[in-house]
Amino acid sequence: MKNTNICTPKTSINSDERLKLLISDADALKIKRGVKWKATVTDLVTGIDYPLQGCACSMATCFCDAVVVNKKLLKFIKKLGEAVA
């Protein structure tokens, strides 16, 4: 596949757990550095939309890291994962 990017948002600010999403270039551009941001990206593998919010990486003011902000969605994804496991 061309023009795709791996995005690995955390499932919560204080968690090390991460999702692995495959997103388009257009969605990847929504992820900013140095400013707070919010965006919805679509996982190209599952077609599921993930609302994300920027969070600090190792640099407190960078915000290039992302966290999923929809708890209901995370519960749904977890169930989905258990169903295929």
Ligand SMILES: [Zn+2]
């Ligand atoms: Zn960063």
